[in-house]
Amino acid sequence: MSTDEKQQTTPTxxxxxxxDPGLPYHRPRRADVDPKAAKRAExxxxxxxxxxxxxxxxxIAVYFAQDQTEEVASIRLVNGLLGASLFLAxxxxxxxxxxxxxxxxxxxxxxxxxxxxxxxxxxxAGAIQxxxxxxxxxxxxxxxxTLLKGSLITAVAIAPLAVLVPQIGNMGGDWNVSQFRxxxxxxxTRLARDPDGTPIKAxxxxxxxVFHVIPEGLNELxxxxxxxxxxxxxxxxxxxxxxLNLQPGKEDWSxxxxxxxxxVCTHVGCPVALYEQQTHHLLCPCHxxxxxxxxxxxxxxxxxxxxxxxxxxxxxDEGYIVAQSDFHEPVGPSYWDRLKGTTPEPTAAASNExxxx
Amino acid sequence: xxxxxxxxxxxxxxxxxxxxxIGSFVKYFARKLFPDHWSFMLGEIALYSxxxxxxxxxxxxxxxxxxxxxxxxxxxxETMHGVTMSKAFESTLVTSFQVPGGLLVRQMHHWSALxxxxxxxxxxxxxxxxxxxxxxxEINWLVGFTLMILSLAAGFTGYSLPDDVLSGNxxxxxxxxxxxxxxxxxxxxxxxxxxxxxxxxxxxxxFTAHILLVPGLILGLVAVHLFLVxxxxxxxxxxxxxxxxxxxxxxxxxxxxxxxxxFFFVVFxxxxxxxxxxxxxxxxxxxxxxxxxVSAGTQPDWYILFVDGALRLMPGWIGGHPFEWVIxxxxxxxxILIPALILPGLFFGFLALYPWLEAWATGDRGERHVxxxxxxxPVRTGLGVALISFYVVLVIEGSxxxxxxxxxxxxxxxxxxxxxxxxxxxxxxxxxxxxxCFGLQRKDRELVLHGHETGRIxxxxxxxxxxxxxxxxxxxxxxxVSFDDVAPLQLEPEFNDRGVRRKGYKWDxxxxxxxxxxxxxxxxxxxxxxxxxARHAHH
Numbered sequence: 001m002s003t004d005e006k007q008q009t010t011p012t013x014x015x016x017x018x019x020d021p022g023l024p025y026h027r028p029r030r031a032d033v034d035p036k037a038a039k040r041a042e043x044x045x046x047x048x049x050x051x052x053x054x055x056x057x058x059x060i061a062v063y064f065a066q067d068q069t070e071e072v073a074s075i076r077l078v079n080g081l082l083g084a085s086l087f088l089a090x091x092x093x094x095x096x097x098x099x100x101x102x103x104x105x106x107x108x109x110x111x112x113x114x115x116x117x118x119x120x121x122x123x124x125a126g127a128i129q130x131x132x133x134x135x136x137x138x139x140x141x142x143x144x145x146t147l148l149k150g151s152l153i154t155a156v157a158i159a160p161l162a163v164l165v166p167q168i169g170n171m172g173g174d175w176n177v178s179q180f181r182x183x184x185x186x187x188x189t190r191l192a193r194d195p196d197g198t199p200i201k202a203x204x205x206x207x208x209x210v211f212h213v214i215p216e217g218l219n220e221l222x223x224x225x226x227x228x229x230x231x232x233x234x235x236x237x238x239x240x241x242x243x244l245n246l247q248p249g250k251e252d253w254s255x256x257x258x259x260x261x262x263x264v265c266t267h268v269g270c271p272v273a274l275y276e277q278q279t280h281h282l283l284c285p286c287h288x289x290x291x292x293x294x295x296x297x298x299x300x301x302x303x304x305x306x307x308x309x310x311x312x313x314x315x316x317d318e319g320y321i322v323a324q325s326d327f328h329e330p331v332g333p334s335y336w337d338r339l340k341g342t343t344p345e346p347t348a349a350a351s352n353e354x355x356x357x
Numbered sequence: 358x359x360x361x362x363x364x365x366x367x368x369x370x371x372x373x374x375x376x377x378x379i380g381s382f383v384k385y386f387a388r389k390l391f392p393d394h395w396s397f398m399l400g401e402i403a404l405y406s407x408x409x410x411x412x413x414x415x416x417x418x419x420x421x422x423x424x425x426x427x428x429x430x431x432x433x434x435e436t437m438h439g440v441t442m443s444k445a446f447e448s449t450l451v452t453s454f455q456v457p458g459g460l461l462v463r464q465m466h467h468w469s470a471l472x473x474x475x476x477x478x479x480x481x482x483x484x485x486x487x488x489x490x491x492x493x494x495e496i497n498w499l500v501g502f503t504l505m506i507l508s509l510a511a512g513f514t515g516y517s518l519p520d521d522v523l524s525g526n527x528x529x530x531x532x533x534x535x536x537x538x539x540x541x542x543x544x545x546x547x548x549x550x551x552x553x554x555x556x557x558x559x560x561x562x563x564f565t566a567h568i569l570l571v572p573g574l575i576l577g578l579v580a581v582h583l584f585l586v587x588x589x590x591x592x593x594x595x596x597x598x599x600x601x602x603x604x605x606x607x608x609x610x611x612x613x614x615x616x617x618x619x620f621f622f623v624v625f626x627x628x629x630x631x632x633x634x635x636x637x638x639x640x641x642x643x644x645x646x647x648x649x650x651v652s653a654g655t656q657p658d659w660y661i662l663f664v665d666g667a668l669r670l671m672p673g674w675i676g677g678h679p680f681e682w683v684i685x686x687x688x689x690x691x692x693i694l695i696p697a698l699i700l701p702g703l704f705f706g707f708l709a710l711y712p713w714l715e716a717w718a719t720g721d722r723g724e725r726h727v728x729x730x731x732x733x734x735p736v737r738t739g740l741g742v743a744l745i746s747f748y749v750v751l752v753i754e755g756s757x758x759x760x761x762x763x764x765x766x767x768x769x770x771x772x773x774x775x776x777x778x779x780x781x782x783x784x785x786x787x788x789x790x791x792x793x794c795f796g797l798q799r800k801d802r803e804l805v806l807h808g809h810e811t812g813r814i815x816x817x818x819x820x821x822x823x824x825x826x827x828x829x830x831x832x833x834x835x836x837x838v839s840f841d842d843v844a845p846l847q848l849e850p851e852f853n854d855r856g857v858r859r860k861g862y863k864w865d866x867x868x869x870x871x872x873x874x875x876x877x878x879x880x881x882x883x884x885x886x887x888x889x890x891a892r893h894a895h896h
Contacts, residue, residue: 012831013885018838021597021831023605052622066457075453075460082461083633090626097619105612112390112604114590116724117493173552177543180553194649212649227553230529230648263649268533268668268693269554270526271651285653285758286530287669288768301769303692305673305681333533334681334690335543 023109031103041103045096052092059085178341181330183215183232185311185323190216191236191260200236202315205258210275211236213260215323231331233263233271234311236321237293239280247296253312258321260311261297264332265289267304282308306334391613392593392606396483401617403476405624406469407575410511413466414568420456422448423564425520425557434641442520442645445560449519449640464632470515471637472628474508474660481505481708485741487728489592490712491721497585500578502709507575509660514567516658519638520560525646527657529554530668537693555646594728595839597832601726654758663748666755667696670775708744717868718875720846732801733840735794736875742790743783750779791878798880801837804829805883806891828892838882846872 013019030037062081067074119127135141140149190199194212197219205211213234221228241257254260261282265272270286280293281300289304291297297308309331312324330338374380391397424444430437432447433454452459481501484490490498517524532554536542551558590604599605607613644650657665673680673692680692707714715737731738753760754775761768808826816822829837848869851862859865 010831012834013888016885018835018885020600020839021835023598024596024832063457078457079460079464080633082458083465083629083631086461086629087626087633090622090629092622094619094622094624094626097615097622101612101615101619105615107607107612109393109598109605109607110390111598112590114602114604114724114726117589168548171551171558172544172547173550173556173558175544175547177547180543195647214649224553226555226646226648230554233649265533267673268530268537268697270529270533271649273649273651274653285651285655286526287665288758288772289673290769299673302772303668303671303673303696305679305690305692333536333693334688335536336539336541336687336689337543338688339683339686 023111026108029103029107038104041099045100045104048092048096048099050092052089052096055085055088055090055092059089061085180231180332180335180338181341183326183331184218184228185215185232185234185326187323187325188316189323190316191234191313191321191323192216192218194233195219199320201319202255202258202321203319205236205238205321207238207240207257208277209238210277212263212273231264234260235263235272235275235282236260236313237275237280239294243280243294245295247310250296250310250312253310253324255313255315255321258313259293260313260321260323261291261293261308262311262327262331263308265304266299266306266308267302267333269333272308386587387610388608389587389590390604390606390608391591392599392604394594396487397591398620399476399480399483401620402624403473403480404579405621406473406476406628407579408621409469409625409628410466410473411572413462413469414572416462417452417466418568420448420452420459421445421518421564423518423561425555425560437641437644440645443560445518445520446640446645449521453641461629461632464635464637465628466515467637468632468635469628470512471659472624474505474512474658477501477505477508478660482741482745485711486731486738487592487594488715488725488734488737489728491725492716493589493724494585494592495712495716497582497589498712499709500582500585502705504575504578504582506705507571507578511567511571511575512658512660514563514571516638516661517563518560518567519640520646521640521643522646522650523640523643523652523655525555525648526651526655527661528559529648530665534668534693534697537690538698539687539689539694555648590726592726592728595730595836597835599727601724604726654762656756656759659752662755663751664697664701664755666751666753666757666775667700668693669757669772670751670754670779671696672776704744704747714871715875718846718871719843720868720872721843730836730840732794732797735791735798735879738794739787739791743787746786747779747783750775750782754779795878795880802880802883805834805837805888838888840882842879842881843876845869845876 010021011019012021031041032038059082062078062085066078139145191211191213192199192215194214197214197216199216200211200213213236214229215232218225218229218232236258237260238256238258244254244257244259246254261272263271263273265284265286267284267287267289270284272282272284272289272291274283274285275281275293276283282291282293282297283289284291284302284304287303289302290300291304291308292300297310299305299307309327309329311327313321314324316322370380422444426444427441428444428447430440430442430447430450432450434450437450449463452463454460484498484501513527517528532546532550535546535549538545546554549559549562550556551562591606593599593605596605643652656662671680671692680690680695682689682691729737731741754772757768757771757775760766761771808828811825811827813825814822815825828834846869848865849859849862852858
């Protein structure tokens, strides 16, 4: 760096103040002093632009050459060829222009003065005068016009409501947020395999196995299938009954080690899809909330606070696993009034029904 | 021949000028000077990737169907045959597999979205570390900040449009976050989704936001951003002849027309190349949205990772203490509110208001057009690195399952470590960075006072060996001595002579404390007197 610069000719400081040395010494480029180098640079730029032209032609050629009925496997090739030719079409122009600027365009730094952002004093005075005049003309400055001012401000302030209220009001569907509290599950609904919807027999569920479950009849819904599925998905797990600690009040919610929990994470609602057979842990892959299946699915790690809601199940006369009722609490993430409002109460009669099959 | 062309050109110019006074504009703009530095390119990358987004986005709108109506797939991609999916997902498959060049444009669109957000963040870091946000550019900092937020909105709404299982789970997380908002959360969720999640309204609504609302706002603000750059004239790095009252550089026409204009084609070309050879967001592997399946290692796009990381980091319980409270029967989920809303709010709030914070500490009222070398403002540089380290911890936590797999670590240990790192690392990074800045400043002083080491050893007549030091060139010297030495603000006494308490004392005291934090420990530039003294000591 130091070799590029002029020998110090000006003093570095005067009267205890450092002195600005001014613009650095401008080192001429090869093309500035050697006409041959300039000619060469010119040719290089032209070649680069030429590459761009070839790239454009190539990309159009690839577009027409490709067989549109071809199978998916060839898409990778076409994609690569189109990408590469588009790259050449663009990069040729880009590098060409930059190379031109760097080698052939004059590169002497120049200095331009800045002006402070602040307007001049006359400018400001004029602005204030104009505003005063305008206010005067409008009559707003006279004190008895407060009614005018007040009504104008109020009118303008509330006018957007005329648009916003219907707009926002229409956007929330039926606004029936209590739908969060209920799912499709009700007494006697069979637990069915996700996604094909075939019901599950208790005898199908071996110890250590896990079933992804939807309510029977979900696939036949005409409307709101995804909305119902988003709430009703369940994990059905069979553990060694000796290892399963039944929760107080829920002793008859499971059947011979078969236990069902909501698959919707109580954190922010991802499907809790990963079951670790050895530890009986359920893991949510989104944020890694970990639930202990053997102990009422209570949280043992991660950001969730509440256990996964348990679906009370039983076995019907034909040996299929059925729900005893809906969940006894809203499934999924917490919200402000989730503990308010009605949720079905467990009844002794409901909870034993069908369990003898 | 030439004269004919000239006559035609001047005729056109005259016609246009008489109707628009474009002459004055051209006079003003054509030879406007811009300083040269590689770091000024970062904002250009952001602008150009946005242009690539617009160009490729227009192509995509011709084929994308923003509808959640259910169809059964019968296209050319055989693994999806007979699968029920939304029209949005189907049209994404059609664009990818049946529209010639569609896959390339889709991938270019996604890659340039990633580049857009990355360039904005890097550009913002450059502005931060060089102090380019100082007066008169505070408003433009806010405009840029808003553009950054809008780029996240643009990215997220676009990412969710194909209605695949990965982005659908992302939307479900958003729904969960929204529901945690006290009192109105469930209603906001209904407002967004048009009823219960997922509903049938979201994709069309997000489509409008993604192709009209958000890009419209971005375009408008980009115009304001660039207008203010022209109005303020570009900042410049310190050096000979560069002051706060001038701008030193090369003219817009032709140098930056060629360089910056050419750079657009470079960005375009590189995005095309990457999109040609690197698959991104292969939604055909994920499948259409279904609320039940989810894959391990689910990652959002990089710019959302920090929020996801915060959600993973926050424990639901610490010891026996839950972070979800029930007060009078109402549920308050701190385990969601803190990481997803409060923390990003504080983080972004701090960033947005930073120029004012520093102005209070500095008490500087002048316009600043010469950039700081980061070492010369150690506290700012330290704070910047602390913020980055905070962000990086969240990003790592957002990929903790990937990290665990790659390095064979326990997922839970990574999260536990990050729970400590999120508090400790920013403080440690701040202290270390500030220390490094002081070290670099001392090195600068050393260079100014004693010059470059040459490695030449000379023996004096009387037997003493010395190494010859070569004095700095005037440019090297000026760079190291010309920065502002900011002293901490002095606090005026609380009471005046008559014992009356001064108005605004508390505010002044806050500013004085802030100023002490910033400038109490500082390395001052070498003064000419010190320089002379050192020179005489040598000779």
